[in-house]
Structure formats: C-alpha cells, structure tokens
Amino acid sequence: MSTLVLPETAREVRELIRSDQWRGVTSGVAPGYVQANLAILPRDLAFDFLLFCQRNPKPCPLLEVIEPGLTEPQLTAPGADIRTDIPAYRIYELGQLVEEVDSLIPYWRDDLVSFLLGCSFSFESAMVEAGIPMRHQDKGCNVSMYITNIPTTPAGVFSGPMVVSMRPIKREQIVRAVQVTSRFPATHGAPIHIGDPEAIGIADLDLPDFGDRVEVLPGEEPIFWACGVTPQAVALSCKPSLMFGHGPGKMFITDHRDVDYAVI
Amino acid sequence: MSTLVLPETAREVRELIRSDQWRGVTSGVAPGYVQANLAILPRDLAFDFLLFCQRNPKPCPLLEVIEPGLTEPQLTAPGADIRTDIPAYRIYELGQLVEEVDSLIPYWRDDLVSFLLGCSFSFESAMVEAGIPMRHQDKGCNVSMYITNIPTTPAGVFSGPMVVSMRPIKREQIVRAVQVTSRFPATHGAPIHIGDPEAIGIADLDLPDFGDRVEVLPGEEPIFWACGVTPQAVALSCKPSLMFGHGPGKMFITDHRDVDYAVI
Numbered sequence: 001m002s003t004l005v006l007p008e009t010a011r012e013v014r015e016l017i018r019s020d021q022w023r024g025v026t027s028g029v030a031p032g033y034v035q036a037n038l039a040i041l042p043r044d045l046a047f048d049f050l051l052f053c054q055r056n057p058k059p060c061p062l063l064e065v066i067e068p069g070l071t072e073p074q075l076t077a078p079g080a081d082i083r084t085d086i087p088a089y090r091i092y093e094l095g096q097l098v099e100e101v102d103s104l105i106p107y108w109r110d111d112l113v114s115f116l117l118g119c120s121f122s123f124e125s126a127m128v129e130a131g132i133p134m135r136h137q138d139k140g141c142n143v144s145m146y147i148t149n150i151p152t153t154p155a156g157v158f159s160g161p162m163v164v165s166m167r168p169i170k171r172e173q174i175v176r177a178v179q180v181t182s183r184f185p186a187t188h189g190a191p192i193h194i195g196d197p198e199a200i201g202i203a204d205l206d207l208p209d210f211g212d213r214v215e216v217l218p219g220e221e222p223i224f225w226a227c228g229v230t231p232q233a234v235a236l237s238c239k240p241s242l243m244f245g246h247g248p249g250k251m252f253i254t255d256h257r258d259v260d261y262a263v264i
Numbered sequence: 265m266s267t268l269v270l271p272e273t274a275r276e277v278r279e280l281i282r283s284d285q286w287r288g289v290t291s292g293v294a295p296g297y298v299q300a301n302l303a304i305l306p307r308d309l310a311f312d313f314l315l316f317c318q319r320n321p322k323p324c325p326l327l328e329v330i331e332p333g334l335t336e337p338q339l340t341a342p343g344a345d346i347r348t349d350i351p352a353y354r355i356y357e358l359g360q361l362v363e364e365v366d367s368l369i370p371y372w373r374d375d376l377v378s379f380l381l382g383c384s385f386s387f388e389s390a391m392v393e394a395g396i397p398m399r400h401q402d403k404g405c406n407v408s409m410y411i412t413n414i415p416t417t418p419a420g421v422f423s424g425p426m427v428v429s430m431r432p433i434k435r436e437q438i439v440r441a442v443q444v445t446s447r448f449p450a451t452h453g454a455p456i457h458i459g460d461p462e463a464i465g466i467a468d469l470d471l472p473d474f475g476d477r478v479e480v481l482p483g484e485e486p487i488f489w490a491c492g493v494t495p496q497a498v499a500l501s502c503k504p505s506l507m508f509g510h511g512p513g514k515m516f517i518t519d520h521r522d523v524d525y526a527v528i
Contacts, residue, residue, distance in 0.1 A: 047311040051329055054318065055339070065315055067420060075319070075417065153339065156331060182528055185449075263527060264446055 010253040014085040023087040025249035035251035036116035037228040040244035046113040048156025055153040059230035061118035069110035076254035088247025095239035118187035145210035149201025160234040164224040168216040186261040193224040274517040278349040287351040289513035299515035300380035301492040304508035310377040312420025319417040323494035325382035333374035340518035352511025359503035382451035409474035413465025424498040428488040432480040450525040457488040
C-alpha cells in the first residue's frame with residue numbers, strides 16, 4: 001500500500017478509507033478540501049456541547065452537526081458515512097481512551113450526535129500560499145499545543161481552559177499572518193495571542209502539552225491560535241459515559257473547499 | 265413621559281424599561297449598542313432550535329443563548345433580566361399570538377431557554393455612517409420584508425423559507441453596501457441577493473409580507489438581506505406549545521458595541 005497514489009478529491013479518498021485500502025494521516029491529502037475534527041457524544045450531552053461550541057467559536061468552529069442517530073454529513077459530505085470514512089477512531093469511556101478502531105459501525109447507537117469542527121489545515125494552506133512558512137510542516141512534525149490560562153466560556157456541564165497551537169512567525173510577517181487567518185473564522189480564524197507565552201500561562205515553550213516541540217528562532221515571535229483539541233479536552237474532562245473521536249492526525253475530509261469558508 | 269430624554273447607555277435604558285418608565289420602540293435608542301431579537305422556547309425544542317440557528321447563521325445570528333431556567337444574559341448584558349428588560353413581549357401558544365405583556369415574570373418556567381439573535385440595526389448604522397442612506401429610516405417606517413423561495417437548512421422539527429429584508433441602494437453604492445455589511449456576520453452580514461426579486465420568489469416588491477412598502481427609485485436596485493423574522497416564523501410554523509418573543513420593533517439592548525462585532 002506504500003506505493004498507493006492518493007486521488008485528489010475528498011470523495012475518492014473517503015472511498016479508499018471506507019473500503020480499507022488506506023488508513024494514513026490526512027495532512028496534505030486532498031489539498032484544498034476542508035478537513036474536520038470529530039466528536040461524537042450521546043444525545044443527553046448534545047445541547048450543552050452545541051452551546052459550548054456556539055459560545056467558543058474560535059476553538060470550536062462547528063462545520064456540521066449530524067442529528068441524533070444519523071450518520072451522513074448531508075451538508076459537508078453528502079453520501080459519506082461518519083462511522084467508516086475516517087482512517088481511525090478513538091473510543092473513550094468515562095473520559096478514558098479504551099480502544100482505537102477502524103469503524104464505528106459495531107459501536108453505533110441511535111442516540112449519538114456527531115460534531116464536525118474545523119481544523120487548522122485550511123488556514124495553514126492559506127499561510128503557506130501567502131509565503132509564510134509553517135515550520136512544523138517543514139520539519140515533518142506535529143504543531144506544538146499548550147494548555148493556557150485562558151478560560152473558555154462554560155456551557156452546561158462543559159468548561160475548562162483553552163488549548164492553543166503555536167507557530168513561529170517572522171516579525172515582518174505577523175501582520176500578514178493575522179490578515180490571512182482572519183479570513184477563515186470557520187477554521188479557528190485570527191490568532192488568540194501574539195508573543196509572550198507567559199501572558200497566557202505557558203511557562204515553557206519547549207514543553208508543549210500536546211504535539212511536538214517546534215523551535216522559535218531569533219527574529220520570530222510565537223503566535224498562538226485557538227486549537228481544536230480544546231473541545232475534545234473539555235468534553236473528556238467531564239467524563240461522558242461514551243465519546244468517539246478521530247485518531248491523531250486522521251481527520252474527516254469534507255467536500256467543501258477551503259475557499260468556500262473565506263469570509264471576504 | 266413624552267418629554268423623557270433617554271439615557272445613552274444600554275444599561276440605563278434597560279433600567280428605565282424594567283422600572284416601567286419607558287416602553288417605546290428601540291430603533292435609534294442607545295446608539296452604538298447591539299440590539300437583539302428574542303425567542304424563548306421550552307427545553308425540549310432547544311437543541312433543534314440551536315442547531316437550526318447554527319445551520320442558518322445569516323438569518324439566525326446567535327448572540328447569546330441563556331441556559332434552561334436562567335434569566336440573566338451573562339455574556340451580552342450581565343445584571344440584566346431577560347423577563348423584564350424588553351419594552352414588550354409577545355406570548356404564542358401553538359403558534360398563535362395570545363397576548364402582549366410588559367413582563368414575563370408571571371409566565372416564567374424553569375424549562376425555558378432564551379435565544380438572543382442579532383438584528384439589522386447594527387449594520388444599518390454602519391451603512392448610514394458609510395454614506396449609504398436607509399430609505400425606511402428617512403421615511404420613518406419599517407423595512408420591507410418578504411418570504412422568499414430560498415429554503416433554510418432544516419434542523420429537527422424546524423424548517424421553512426427564508427425571510428429577507430429589502431433596502432433600495434443606488435447602483436454606485438452596491439459594492440460599498442456589500443463591503444460594509446460583510447464586516448458584521450453576527451448581525452446578518454452580507455446580502456443574500458442583489459436585484460431581480462423574482463429570482464428569489466418575490467412576485468411584487470410593492471406587497472411586502474411584513475413591514476411597510478418602501479419605494480425603489482430609478483438608478484437603484486433592491487438589495488436583500490437575511491432577516492431575523494426568519495427564526496421566529498420558522499419556530500411558530502411548528503406550533504410549539506409555548507413561545508415568547510419581543511414586541512415588534514422592541515428589542516433587547518445589549519451592553520456590547522456594534523464595533524465589537526466587526527470581523528475586520
């Protein structure tokens with residue numbers, strides 16, 4: 001399977017995943033298509049979680065919510081099946097990871113509500129196109145992520161600190177980075193914070209809470225964006241009886257294009 | 265009370281309303297503060313309605329959702345009371361208007377969820393500041409509103425056509441009107457349609473479904489924006505056992521400023 005040349009459209013990639021012909025990470029796959037984080041929760045938590053996302057749109061930019069028991073993302077990927085079209089799923093019980101699986105079909109229940117949330121791949125592509133390099137991409141590693149002292153706005157049972165991702169940006173490109181990412185509010189949007197990590201409760205940039213260490217060079221500032229790990233971390237912290245998520249780096253690829261989400 | 269000079273801050277105006285010293289329409293009151301449409305529904309409809317708003321952000325731009333039974337808009341107007349701080353409320357049973365009242369306190373229940381939705385006053389101010397006149401304001405009448413053939417995206421029990429408001433704009437100012445309103449997605453944002461009313465199912469501009477007739481002069485085009493009447497019309501069409509709304513033209517005045525909602 002290592003010689004498999006991946007197709008260019010989201011639909012074709014999803015078909016390969018569904019038919020078990022490909023199970024890789026989705027970064028760089030089907031370029032130009034919006035990818036999504038997944039969180040699936042029982043119906044009794046769905047109103048609170050939807051409200052949490054509504055109150056915290058920067059870390060939790062909702063692309064689509066699939067109604068209880070339904071499995072087709074009719075708005076962002078008609079014909080897809082949320083239970084089979086992601087390369088890997090994680091199953092959490094009472095907030096603990098219990099299993100990673102290829103398909104959610106054996107675990108599906110009629111009371112489950114699926115949330116698809118924008119991920120940062122879209123705005124990273126826009127920054128690269130604008131000539132702003134992404135060091136973690138160039139190094140082939142994951143972005144650095146940190147738990148901050150910035151509280152999210154609670155909703156029902158859900159509350160907790162915001163998780164941010166950090167990208168080192170040359171000082172002369174910071175304004176452009178703000179402009180470029182401001183165009184994409186559905187995929188985290190403008191930065192949450194520029195510079196001084198301690199101001200948002202990050203004691204040591206070299207010790208990310210998630211992802212990999214990414215160096216900040218002289219002439220650069222660390223720039224922080226709200227991160228899609230936030231809703232997952234917040235959801236797990238309230239120890240739901242059951243929650244499904246995507247495997248790390250393995251996102252749901254929608255039929256929507258990055259450009260569809262540019263506000264201007 | 266006709267000589268009452270209204271105070272300039274939202275908080276002070278709300279206090280006058282709460283203490284029954286003023287009960288007028290809120291257009292032009294507390295300039296610069298964001299005003300909101302109100303819809304209050306029982307909890308069993310709240311998830312579907314929240315999802316309907318999430319799926320239809322242009323007609324249903326959520327500013328705040330107050331959790332079941334709670335009455336303080338903590339995010340947009342801390343200290344306010346959603347039951348008393350609007351000049352008039354309408355009570356609907358099974359989709360029919362049954363009463364207009366000054367206070368919801370006698371009618372309050374612990375299962376009620378309050379939705380505050382952005383209204384067009386914010387972007388109208390921005391257009392006037394940009395030199396784009398609003399004819400309905402100049403004539404002292406209400407904006408023209410029409411039921412279109414544009415379907416909203418259904419959610420649960422809620423579905424129905426989009427309602428739009430129409431403003432005549434000089435051809436040379438249409439681009440500027442698009443730009444100015446695009447900055448305010450939380451208050452309906454960019455137009456839904458420019459020109460030809462028949463293309464969106466409006467047979468006769470002179471016969472609005474709601475509001476007043478507003479003339480389109482030679483050299484102007486009718487420009488259409490998604491309207492906050494949409495969620496109210498959609499909610500009532502499914503005949504909820506109980507729904508509360510605001511009296512016509514009598515909005516909830518938040519502490520947030522118009523400029524806080526400009527995306528760039």
